[in-house]
Structures are given as C-alpha cells and as structure tokens.
Amino acid sequence: MIVYASRTGNVRSIVTKLDGESIEIYDGLLLTEPFLLITYTDGLGDIPAKVARFLEQNREYCKGVAVSGNSNFGHHVFGGAGEKIAETYQVPLVRKLDLRGYQADYEVIQTFYETRVKG
C-alpha cells in the first residue's frame, strides 16, 4: 500500500506516476498491512501535523518514506519531513523529490515499493 498526504497536489501527482494501490491520509486511518509513506514538507522542514498523527497510530507497518519538498527553501530544510520521519521511526528515506519530481525519482520509489513493501 502507498499512503500519502498532499496539500497542493504535488504528492498526489507523484502517486499517479506509481503502480500500486494508494490511499490518502485522513484522521483515524488505521492500516493493517505494510506501506510506503509519501508526504510533503511543512513549516521549516517539518512533518505535516496530520502525517505525524497518522504515524503515531501506524508506525509498525511503515516500511519507508519518500518526501516532496521545494529546494528553494534551502538544503537545510529541503524535504526535512522525510529526514525527521526516517530518523524518528527508523525507516529508510527512499527519495527526496523537488516538487513533483522526475521520472528517475519514480523509478527509484517503484523499485523500493516492489522489493521492500509489496515483496
């Protein structure tokens, strides 16, 4: 399963480039299977609040995280949500994407998904 959060549509666009079942995070969502998390970055390198709430409930099934950010924020905070999630929940940071990312990003994420989430 691919689980994602998107505020302005970039992550939603990334998810459409991937092959796999997906679900958007909502408050109260509980998963009972392994998932790849894809999120945007908020604040100054922060995890979006609803993603943080989701992870508190679902951390055991999280196999990795891919993150979208905007590199114009500067490299200290670019994609910071992904770094924080990887560190806090001890999961791989699969890829950082600038806004909607590129084909090479989708290929890396798809391979991870096939081998480490679905597989």
Ligand SMILES: Cc1cc2nc3c(=O)[nH]c(=O)nc-3n(C[C@H](O)[C@H](O)[C@H](O)COP(=O)(O)O)c2cc1C
């Ligand atoms: C209020 C606000 C704060 C943001 N802070 C960061 C940031 O600290 N680091 C970063 O890389 N991107 C930051 N971004 C950029 C978003 O993470 C980026 O545009 C992302 O692609 C949005 O994904 P979405 O369209 O799926 O919501 C911020 C965007 C907004 C609106």
